[in-house]
Amino acid sequence: MFGTAVTLSSGEFPDVTLKGAGHQDAHEFSERITQAWTRVNLAALESEAARLDKILTEVMSLAAPSRYPAACQIAPLLEQARALDASLLSKLNAEAIGPETVARIAPIRKFASDPRTWRANGVAAFVTAELDRWKDFFDTIERNPLTPEQRLSVVVDEDATLVLAGAGSGKTSVITAKAAYLVKAGIRRSDEILLLAFAKNAAKEMSERVEARSGVPIVARTFHALAYDIIGIVEGSKPALADHATDDLAFTNLIKQILIDLVRRLSDVSHAIIQWFAHFLVEPKTEWDFKTKHAFYTHIESQDLRTLQGEKVKSYEELQIANWLYENGIDYEYEPVYEHKIAETGMRDYQPDFRLVESGIYIEHFGVRRQKLADGNEKLFTAPFIDCDEYLAGMKWKQWAHAEHGTTLIETYSYERQEGRLLSGLAEKLAPYVTLRPRPVDTIYNRVVELRQVDDFSKLLGTFLRKFKSGGYSLQDCEAKSDRMKLGKRAGAFLDVFAPVFEEYQKRLMGRIDFEDMILRAARYAETGRYVSPFRHILVDEFQDISQSRARLVKALKAQHPDVRVFAVGDDWQSIFRFAGSDIHLMRYFGSEFGGSFDGETGVHRAVDLGRTFRSVDQIAFAARTFVLRNPAQIEKLIVPAGIATEPAIRVVTVSKGEDAAKLSEVLATLSAAAAPNAKSATVLLLGRYRFVEPDVRDLGQRFPQLQISFKTIHASKGLEADHVILLNADSGRTGFPAEIVDDPLLSLVSPEEEAFPNAEERRVMYVAMTRARHTLTILASNVRPSSFVTELKQDPAYGVAAPLGLELENHVCGECAGRMLGVAGRNGRIYRCEHVQHCGNQLPACQWCGTALPRLIDGTAEARCGCGATYPACPACKDGWLVERSGSYGKFLGCVRYPTCVGKARIASGARSAVTQPRRRSSV
Known part of the structure; x- marks a missing residue:
């Protein structure tokens, strides 16, 4: 009635409305505006036609890509698609360009908004088609057809690809097939492929195998050979290599x-x-750094607390005192028997910590700290797991003994070290009695x-x-x-x-270089562009052994060209060369270290798990997997074993002291007897954590001609396999297994990250040892000090370890320190003693009725019971002992079996029957 309103809408400006126009005029004006807008849209599309067609063709090719759509390949396309969408496609009016054009540009817009889905679909389509296309190649490249997992690892070609190759999974076959595939598929020329290995023999073997299997001449190199070549290219000559x-x-x-x-x-x-x-040779830890005696004793035993004079002491603070005395030329005796006999203690002879030879002065070091009380007095206290009252009473008794017999006692205390004055305070206390004669530095060093x-x-x-x-x-x-x-x-x-x-x-x-200089210099040349890399594919073998410097070189080569791929094959479960610089974290964080970026996501990479093992039977393969995955930081992998064991595949053989050779011979005799008369000789690999455990292999070979026997350290056995593996000396101790001297905490200063899991690398060393075996694994372990690994394998049913031959490993806890009570042959029969024999000293006899088992106290009762059925009255004075009948000057009584360490006793009631209940005998029918 009052006219027509015309509204002009714009994405950039507010709407503009014209009111009161004539109806006919408004419609004509609107039509002309719409036509003009259509012409502008079509003109814009026409101007970008070539660009649009190119992008559209590439986007549509993702439905069936001819090459693996790696992040580095698709990222530029995504950038172009989003730029075109932002500048043009998002601004086009659907009505202006028409439904056909809208449908035509839709794939670009969808790809720009959801590129990850498009790329994932493209990867899946490519892999499916490529596996089918190269089926004959995968069937024939190796003696046996490649497994599905191996084939997948070859066709996957992400910016960074990590192939998780467990023990015996055929990693060399994968690298061989990958190099040949890249050339035969026309993806790379042979001179654009870099094969890297860690050892000369591995590089040589890889080169020969690639050419023999595929006819493609690609030379594999070690990291050091590559670095040396880079230096020679940049500098014009190669510097001399240091002799060492x-x-x-x-x-x-x-x-x-x-x-x-x-x-x-x-x-x-x-x-x-x-x-x-x-x-400072050992870690300066004291009992206050531990929660239990067992933990403290375990630590002390892992340290070589040997003084400069040569004796072993019982604590770090005693070590400090002894070495200070030696440095200052003060002759001393450690733990001598006190010069005066102290009668009627019922205990062993008193042994002070130190006696100074020249002056006769005694030194006692007391493990107490002090606390200031509100009233100004001091309170002495011990570590939480030590009975403070008993310890303080012992201090007073020692002070009384010296006062009683007129000997001079110098006292030192743990709180003095805590306050930083242990040795200076000792010097002041000794000044009236001794003259310091510091030994020359070179004498001490000698x-x-x-x-x-x-x-x-x-x-x-x-x-x-x-x-x-x-x-x-x-x-x-x-x-x-x-x-x-x-x-x-x-x-x-x-x-x-x-x-x-x-x-x-x-x-x-003197101008020469070592291997560390070599790698770092080459990396710097690659980083600064002084060396221009021809490589587009970098294939790395044994990737778990890579170090920070080698990783830096690989990253520098990768960064030189946007389309460089890193293909790494390794097994973090077999990373055992930390002492040589390998850094397991480079594999654990592979994506963030070597991966690409796409759609705002960094660390883009692909991991392929080979899974299948061609070596070990199921019992060994699964037990090894369970064992290494106790460390949650290890990358989890599936395992498909090589076969099914028809008899127990893992066995523990316990060995008494001095019986190592005899037990080894027994095991070899069993293996030899099981070998078929006319069959091929079975291979036996003897493994040791250290070379010093190597037996006389030549003699063993002559005695057991049916067996091919060899010895290797576990580290040297990487890549080897045998029908039967025998692990020697799986004992506890500094040079046992796990070794307690491998990783000094100081190495964490030059390591990116310390592994939190206890014995992390040693656990991987054990995994390597276990997975050398095809059919059987036999572990020889001390029956007195078995390795913690052996104890774990035996106690946990998940490992399926056969019952050990020889003496059974007892699982009894020491009531004094919570260590293990281990059965050994004693002078008067079998005894059980604490594993911490030098520190705890707890010792118990076997049951007097069966002579083999150990009676244990039963909670909530006042008796100890043996597995044979015999029962004894519990000792009222200690946590571990029980009472047996003894005779004294006043007749018979019940005394603790731990006498004289424990003096617990009880009367025998008049007319009472024996307090000991004998085991019931089974009646025969």
């Missing part, structure tokens, strides 16, 4: 010689070196050499030096990390020695 670079023994000897030379200079450095050996403490320290310094260089660390980095980790004075003392050793080592290179 290829000889670990020569390298360790060089470190030892540097230490000797630094000591002889009689400088501040020589003092720092002596201080290290005297006071003593250290005699004790063979320099050997292990030189290895530690060498490992630290290599990791320090390869990781590009500085001393400031190490000091800062030490502060963050609260490693204390020990780390500072170590760095005081390492700094001059490293400086001297660098001087002695």
Whole structure:
């Protein structure tokens, strides 16, 4: 009635409305505007026609891609599609361009909005078609057709691909097939493929195998050979290689010689070196750092608490005192029998901690700390797991004994070390009685050499030096990390020695380079572009052994071209060369370290689990998998075993002291007897955590001609396999298995991240040992000090370990310290003693009726019962003992079996029957 309104809508500006126009005029105006808008839209489309067609063709090809749609390949397409959508496609009016054009541009818009789904669909389509297309190739490239998992790993070609190749899963077949596939499929020329291995023989074998299987001549190289070539290309010649670079023994000897030379200079450095050996060689932990006696004793036994004089002491603080006395020329005896006989104690002879030879002064070190009370007095207290009242009473008794017999006693206390004045306070207390005659530095060092403490320290310094260089660390980095980790004075003392050793080592290179220099120099040349890489595919074998410096070189080569792929094959379960610089975290965080980026997501990569093992039967394969996955940080993998065991495949054989050779012969005799008369000789691989456990293999071979017997350390056995594996000396201790001297906490200063799980690397070493076996695994372990690994395997039914041959490993807990009570042959029959025999000393006889088992106290009762059925009255004075009938000056009584350690007793009621209940005998029918 009042006219027509025309509204103009714009995406960039507010709507504009014209009111009161004539109806006819408004419609004509609207039509002309719409036509003009259509012409603008069509003109814009026409101007971008070529660009649109190109993008559309590539997007549509993702439905059936001819090449693997890796992130690095699709990311540029996504960038182009989103740019076109933002500048044009999102602004087009559907009515203006028409339904056909809308349908035509829809794939680009959908891809731009949901690229991950499009790429995932493209990957799935490509893999399915490619597996079918190359079926004949996969069937014939190796002697046996590749498994589905192996085929998948070959056709997957992500920015970074990690192939999880468990023990015996055919990783070499995968690398061989991958290299041949890349060339035969026309994806790469042979000179664009880089094959990397860690050892010369592995590289040589890989090169020969690729060419023999595929006819493709691709030369595999070690990291060091590649780095050396890069340096030669950039510098025009290759610098000389240090003599010790290829000889670990020569390298360790060089470190030892540097230490000797630094000591002889009689400088501040020589003092720092002596201080290290005297006071910081072992971890400075005391009983206050542990919650239980068992944990404390276990730690102490893992440390070599040997003084400069040569004896082993029972605590770190005693070690400090003994070494201070030795440094200052004060002759002493450790734990001598007190010169006066103290009668009627019922205990063993009193042995003070130290007696000074010249002056006759005694020193007792008391493990107590002190607390200031509100009234100003002091309260002494012990570690939580030590009976404070009993300990303080023992202190008073020792003070009384010296006062009673007129001997001089110097007392030191744990709180003095806590307050930083243990040794200075000792010097003040001894000043009236002794004259200090400090021994010359070189004399002390010669003593250290005699004790063979320099050997292990030189290895530690060498490992630290290599990791320090390869990781590009500085001393400031190490000091800062030490502060963050609260490693204390020990780390500072170590760095005081390492700094001059490293400086001297660098001087002695004299223009030559070591392997660490070689890798890092090559990496810098690649990072700065002075070296231009021709490689587009980098294939890395044994990836679990990669170090930070090698990873840096790979990353530098990858960064030179946007389409470079990294194809890594390895098994984090077999990462056992941390001492040589390998860093397992590079594999665990493979995506973030080597992956690409796509649609805002970083670390894009693909992992393929080979799963199937061609080596071990089910019992061994599954037990090894369960064992290594106790560490939750290990990457979980499925395992398909090589076969089904028809008899127990894993067995523990317990060995008494001195019976190692005899037990090994028994096991070999059993294997030899089981071999078929005319069959091919069975292979037997003897494995040891250390080389010193190697038996006389030649003699064994002559005695058992039906068997092919060889010996390797577990580290040297990587890649090997045998019908039967025998693991030797699976015992506890510093040089047992797990080894307790492998990973010094100081190495964490030059490691990106410390592994939190106990014995993480040693557990992987055990996995390697287990998975060398095809049919059987036999573990020889001490019946007194079995390895914690052996105990775990035996106690957990999940491992399916056969009942051990020989003496059964007893699972009794020590009532004194919570360690294990182990059965051994005693002078008067079988006895059970605590595993911490040097510290705890708890010892119990076997049951007097059966002579083999150990009676145990029954909760809620006052008796101890043996498995044979015999029962005894529980001792009222201790946690472990029971009462047996004894005779004294006043007749018969009941006394504790732990006498004289425990003096618990009870009367025999007049006319009562024996307190001991004999086991019931079974009647025969």
